[in-house]
Amino acid sequence: xxxxxxxxxxxxVLGSIYALVALGYTMVYGILELINFAHGxxxxxxxxxxxxxxxxxxxxxxxxxxVVVVLAxxxxxxxxxxxxxxxxxxxxxRPLRHAPRLxxxxxxxxxxxxxxxxxxxxxxxxxxxxxxxxxxxKYALLGAQISLLQIVIVVLALLLMAGLWLLVERTRLxxxxxxxxxxxxxxxxxxxxxxxxxxxxxxxxAAIAAIAGVMVSAYYGLAHYYMGFxxxxxxxxxxxxxxxxxxxxxxxxxxxxxxxxALGAGxxxxxTGGFLGSNYQDVFAFFVLIGVLVLRPSGxxxxxxxxxx
Amino acid sequence: xxxxxxxxVSKRFGGIxxxxxxxxxxxxxxxxxLIGPNGAGKTTLFNCMTGLYTVSSGAIRLDGxxxxxxxxxxxxxxxxxxxxxxxxLFANMSALENVMVGRxxxxxxxxxxxxxxxxxxxxxxxDTQERAQTLLNRxxxxxxxxxxxxxxxxGDQRRLEIARxxxxxxxxxxxxxxxxxxxxxxxxxxxxLMRELRADGLTLLLIEHxxxxxxxxxxxxxxxxxxxxIAEGQSEAVRNDPAVIAAYLGSEA
Amino acid sequence: xxxxxxxxxxxxxxxxxxxxxxxxxLVGLGLGNAWVRVLDFVLLYMLLAIGLNIVVGYAGLLxxxxxxxxxxxxxxxxxxxxxxFGLHLPFWVVLPLGAMLAGLFGVLLGAPTLRLRGDYLAIVxxxxxEIIRIFMNNLNAPFNxxxxxxxxxxIDPVSVAGLSLGKPLHVAGLTLPPTTLYYYLFLAFxxxxxxxAMRLQDSRIGRAxxxxxxxxxxxxxxxxDTRNVKLxxxxxxxxxxxLAGGLFAAFQGFISPESFxxxxxxxxxxxxxxxxxxxxxGVLLGAxxxxxxxxxxxxLGDLQRATLGHVVVDPSDxxxxxxxxxxxxxxxxxxxxxxxxxLRRREFAAQDGVAEQEQASLYDAHA
Ligand SMILES: Nc1ncnc2c1ncn2[C@@H]1O[C@H](COP(=O)(O)OP(=O)(O)OP(=O)(O)O)[C@@H](O)[C@H]1O
Ligand SMILES: [Mg+2]
Numbered sequence: 012x013x014x015x016x017x018x019x020x021x022x023x024v025l026g027s028i029y030a031l032v033a034l035g036y037t038m039v040y041g042i043l044e045l046i047n048f049a050h051g052x053x054x055x056x057x058x059x060x061x062x063x064x065x066x067x068x069x070x071x072x073x074x075x076x077x078v079v080v081v082l083a084x085x086x087x088x089x090x091x092x093x094x095x096x097x098x099x100x101x102x103x104x105r106p107l108r109h110a111p112r113l114x115x116x117x118x119x120x121x122x123x124x125x126x127x128x129x130x131x132x133x134x135x136x137x138x139x140x141x142x143x144x145x146x147x148x149k150y151a152l153l154g155a156q157i158s159l160l161q162i163v164i165v166v167l168a169l170l171l172m173a174g175l176w177l178l179v180e181r182t183r184l185x186x187x188x189x190x191x192x193x194x195x196x197x198x199x200x201x202x203x204x205x206x207x208x209x210x211x212x213x214x215x216x217a218a219i220a221a222i223a224g225v226m227v228s229a230y231y232g233l234a235h236y237y238m239g240f241x242x243x244x245x246x247x248x249x250x251x252x253x254x255x256x257x258x259x260x261x262x263x264x265x266x267x268x269x270x271x272x273a274l275g276a277g278x279x280x281x282x283t284g285g286f287l288g289s290n291y292q293d294v295f296a297f298f299v300l301i302g303v304l305v306l307r308p309s310g311x312x313x314x315x316x317x318x319x320x
Numbered sequence: 321x322x323x324x325x326x327x328x329v330s331k332r333f334g335g336i337x338x339x340x341x342x343x344x345x346x347x348x349x350x351x352x353x354l355i356g357p358n359g360a361g362k363t364t365l366f367n368c369m370t371g372l373y374t375v376s377s378g379a380i381r382l383d384g385x386x387x388x389x390x391x392x393x394x395x396x397x398x399x400x401x402x403x404x405x406x407x408x409l410f411a412n413m414s415a416l417e418n419v420m421v422g423r424x425x426x427x428x429x430x431x432x433x434x435x436x437x438x439x440x441x442x443x444x445x446x447d448t449q450e451r452a453q454t455l456l457n458r459x460x461x462x463x464x465x466x467x468x469x470x471x472x473x474x475g476d477q478r479r480l481e482i483a484r485x486x487x488x489x490x491x492x493x494x495x496x497x498x499x500x501x502x503x504x505x506x507x508x509x510x511x512x513l514m515r516e517l518r519a520d521g522l523t524l525l526l527i528e529h530x531x532x533x534x535x536x537x538x539x540x541x542x543x544x545x546x547x548x549x550i551a552e553g554q555s556e557a558v559r560n561d562p563a564v565i566a567a568y569l570g571s572e573a
Numbered sequence: 574x575x576x577x578x579x580x581x582x583x584x585x586x587x588x589x590x591x592x593x594x595x596x597x598x599l600v601g602l603g604l605g606n607a608w609v610r611v612l613d614f615v616l617l618y619m620l621l622a623i624g625l626n627i628v629v630g631y632a633g634l635l636x637x638x639x640x641x642x643x644x645x646x647x648x649x650x651x652x653x654x655x656x657x658f659g660l661h662l663p664f665w666v667v668l669p670l671g672a673m674l675a676g677l678f679g680v681l682l683g684a685p686t687l688r689l690r691g692d693y694l695a696i697v698x699x700x701x702x703e704i705i706r707i708f709m710n711n712l713n714a715p716f717n718x719x720x721x722x723x724x725x726x727x728i729d730p731v732s733v734a735g736l737s738l739g740k741p742l743h744v745a746g747l748t749l750p751p752t753t754l755y756y757y758l759f760l761a762f763x764x765x766x767x768x769x770a771m772r773l774q775d776s777r778i779g780r781a782x783x784x785x786x787x788x789x790x791x792x793x794x795x796x797x798d799t800r801n802v803k804l805x806x807x808x809x810x811x812x813x814x815x816l817a818g819g820l821f822a823a824f825q826g827f828i829s830p831e832s833f834x835x836x837x838x839x840x841x842x843x844x845x846x847x848x849x850x851x852x853x854x855g856v857l858l859g860a861x862x863x864x865x866x867x868x869x870x871x872x873l874g875d876l877q878r879a880t881l882g883h884v885v886v887d888p889s890d891x892x893x894x895x896x897x898x899x900x901x902x903x904x905x906x907x908x909x910x911x912x913x914x915x916l917r918r919r920e921f922a923a924q925d926g927v928a929e930q931e932q933a934s935l936y937d938a939h940a
Contacts, residue, residue: 370794371793372794391793391798392790392793392796393796393797396795401794401795402794408788408790408791409787409791410784410787410788410792411787411788413780413783413784413787417780417783421780421781421783421795421797423777424777424781424796424797425795425796428777429776429777429778430778431773431778431809434776434778435769441776445776445777484795485795488796
């Protein structure tokens with residue numbers, strides 16, 4: 012088996028999940044210039060809610076096919092996360108829209124701590140495992156192995172990205188979102204209900220995050236109250252890599268980060284003469300993040316903004 | 321040689337050409353007015369001069385020294401201070417402290433000095449405070465030193481900005497709409513202050529929409545419109561320039 | 574009573590000094606030696622909070638990986654004064670080195686990010702904190718630098734003039750346990766830190782930090798080299814962290830990556846937000862409250878056992894939740910903290926009926 016091809020496949024799968032979560036960061040940042048720290052936790056809640064529903068369904072209707080059960084989990088997780096994000100924005104961020112920049116950032120951290128610890132109280136400290144109810148077919152692809160689940164994750168992620176793209180480019184809401192991102196004042200003058208647009212942005216990002224949360228937990232076979240933290244950090248790094256505020260950038264950044272991470276983890280032993288092992292996988296995202304900020308702070312697809320004014 | 325010379329300066333923001341090939345020269349000791357309709361590029365020109373924006377092309381010189389590659393704090397050090405059209409005071413600092421911050425470029429205390437507070441540091445600190453108070457007195461805020469900047473009345477905030485800029489001991493002071501939002505008597509006072517400052521040897525660059533004030537105060541005036549300089553000269557001549565009347569005075573009527 | 578003391582500052586000062594001097598005895602007698610240890614941690618957190626306050630409170634830069642500097646100081650202490658490498662340098666060499674190392678890392682980390690928007694700094698420092706922890710966790714192979722998750726132990730205690738603070742001291746019929754000895758050492762450092770921080774705040778540098786926090790562009794336009802001033806704040810804060818880390822290592826005699834998680838960074842941040850960003854008394858109060866409350870919360874477990882027969886909610890599970898709620902609540906309802914800063918107080922005294930509402934909108938317009 013070809014390690015390179017295999018790691019590339021793994022990286023693309025993981026990267027498409029990062030991309031989905033990154034979309035939420037980038038949309039909110041584009042409009043509010045706020046790093047919504049709680050977004051990673053919303054993703055985690057999506058996974059947890061779905062797993063609860065899945066567990067419940069497997070108990071009451073064991074004859075249902077696994078795919079249906081998981082779909083039901085997703086369908087409950089989506090509105091749950093949307094409602095959660097809506098509430099967070101309304102209670103914790105909206106009152107601080109004109110406060111000094113530090114204030115909403117600190118509440119965002121607070122919210123993320125709250126969500127994490129509530130999740131811990133509700134779902135416990137243990138890993139919650141994702142039941143093996145999905146088909147586990149595997150296919151050979153260019154010297155690598157790819158599972159049905161991986162294919163579904165990538166395809167679904169691409170569909171979601173395309174859908175979001177259409178929504179932002181083609182619909183009234185999308186136009187309003189773009190106008191608000193350009194200038195909140197001007198959008199307001201043009202009759203855009205800015206509060207609604209901001210809410211919609213959070214809710215939309217949360218819906219995608221819910222799906223991403225289920226994807227990660229299905230992929231790794233488990234979920235944990237703490238999982239949102241790393242995932243969120245990496246997704247944010249992906250958003251910065253692509254150019255924060257830029258949808259295409261978030262997608263590109265996510266995929267790229269996934270690949271960098273997978274290849275890096277696969278080869279770090281060889282690269283460092285065995286000094287560092289694959290347990291350093293998690294540091295790649297940060298090195299990428301710092302590297303981008305040093306070399307090209309606007310990200311790959313971001314417009315070069317004059318950062319002095 | 322002119323104190324400040326702007327040579328073929330252009331500035332683009334994406335698709336917007338905010339400044340196009342601007343050339344002008346401010347002589348030492350004069351009050352030079354910059355007028356033009358809203359969005360003409362006046363503030364943008366100030367931002368380019370003071371290092372907040374990098375020019376797209378062209379050169380800006382203060383007494384021969386090129387400014388366009390310098391950072392804002394280096395430009396202040398050369399003796400060029402400014403105020404902001406949209407008032408940018410340090411809101412949660414007292415008026416006195418705001419002015420004391422303005423002394424930053426002319427003072428030297430470092431960490432060790434601050435911690436040990438030796439004789440030199442104490443003297444510098446006392447001097448900073450004294451000069452700051454003198455400047456507050458000068459702009460008419462003598463009794464407001466301990467008030468937070470954000471609690472000052474609007475006109476006081478504008479005056480405080482001037483005091484803060486003066487604290488850096490500039491040769492050239494750029495004022496962006498210093499009387500905006502002031503009542504007529506405050507405007508008169510402000511005009512008086514500007515004359516006094518000029519009498520003290522300061523050169524002033526003034527953006528102002530109040531044409532009467534500008535004409536009464538300025539030795540020379542340049543008119544910007546859509547990022548271009550459409551006229552320059554003695555106030556009287558400019559006032560009667562048909563292009564100016566069309567572009568600026570006309571648009572106001 | 575406080576009014577009376579304000580009239581006689583010297584008396585109040587003397588009273589405070591006596592109180593601080595006998596505090597470990599009072600606490601030791603009244604609550605037991607375990608609480609003297611808690612007191613030591615209060616002081617350690619005060620040191621950390623004073624350092625982070627320079628970065629966040631004075632200069633307005635959000636550092637979410639502050640604990641990494643604490644970790645650097647602690648590990649450096651362990652490397653230079655423990656059997657791990659067989660080095661046993663004295664504390665007055667190791668502590669300053671730790672502070673310098675942490676400050677150096679602060680500069681290395683700050684240099685690339687400080688020219689960007691503030692929130693990038695938050696993320697990068699957060700990542701840095703995690704990187705340091707991951708390295709500490711894994712650098713036991715191929716070359717054993719950190720002893721991995723097990724951590725390093727048998728770290729030398731601080732010893733002053735041949736007198737080890739790690740052993741009880743017998744003087745004049747009294748026995749001072751190590752916790753009490755360290756109390757005095759930490760107290761000395763905290764007082765020093767307070768002195769340095771207050772002097773800095775009330776200086777040209779401190780004003781530049783404040784200006785930076787209030788309006789970076791205006792600060793630059795007033796002649797402040799914003800990059801250098803930020804780096805300075807960052808490095809200063811980091812070196813306080815490094816210093817505290819060294820003290821922590823010597824005090825515990827044992828360190829492991831577990832002591833340096835992100836939540837410790839958040840905890841210190843909570844302390845300054847709760848107490849009052851930028852204001853030293855507030856910061857000290859925050860550090861004391863947030864160290865003592867979790868200790869007191871332990872009794873909640875006993876209470877549940879006594880009343881309900883078993884523990885329904887583990888109080889340590891509630892701790893972080895409460896911190897999260899406190900952060901949000903403080904920002905929403907009392908952003909200046911429990912003890913608002915000197916300036917605000919002075920302002921309330923000097924204020925003579927200026928229309929505030931009108932002015933507030935002025936700043937909103939271009940925020
Ligand atoms: N940072 C920026 N990014 C993009 N466009 C800008 C920026 N700053 C200014 N502009 C544009 O440049 C043009 C000139 O603006 P400027 O503020 O210089 O005008 P002005 O002459 O000062 O107007 P006013 O009298 O209203 O203050 C405007 O079209 C403005 O929108
Ligand atoms: Mg303007």
